Amino acid sequence: MRYGNDAETFASHLVDLLAVLPQSMTVIDGIIAMHKTGPVSGKPYHLGLVGAAVNPVALDTALLQVLGLELENSAIWKECRRRNFKGSIPETLVFPLASPQELRAEEFRVPAILKPVSFNPLRMLVSGCRRFMAGLKESS
Secondary structure, eight states: OOSTTOHHHHHHHHHHHHHHSOOOOEEEEEEEEEESSTTTTOEEEEEEEEEEESOHHHHHHHHHHHHTOOGGGOHHHHHHHHTTOTTOOGGGOOOSSOOTTTTOOTTOOOOSSOOOOOOOHHHHHHHHHHHHHHHHHHHO
């Protein structure tokens, strides 16, 4: 919460987690992405993608390429590259099923100004309440 509004510091702390969390499989849900004015208040875009990797940096690098984002515009990717993390150099990545170029979302529109996603406990609480209420409606 203390660094949530400083994109570079927040990204650095997120990347720090890679050193302390156990290695595992990372899975991304890219079925519906948010574009044009996203990510927080974006327009839904049917990307239809699910990705998985044992290297979260490689997965992030590939997803940025699929969406057509400049890698350097991602504070998290930039921090991983600065630290020379494995997976941050696109040319070294191996894709067993399909490359980012094959999956490229040509109609995905990157916002003119990327709004940083920061940690906001109030937003997290409100979002959790909305999901809880939606679950109650569905079960009744």
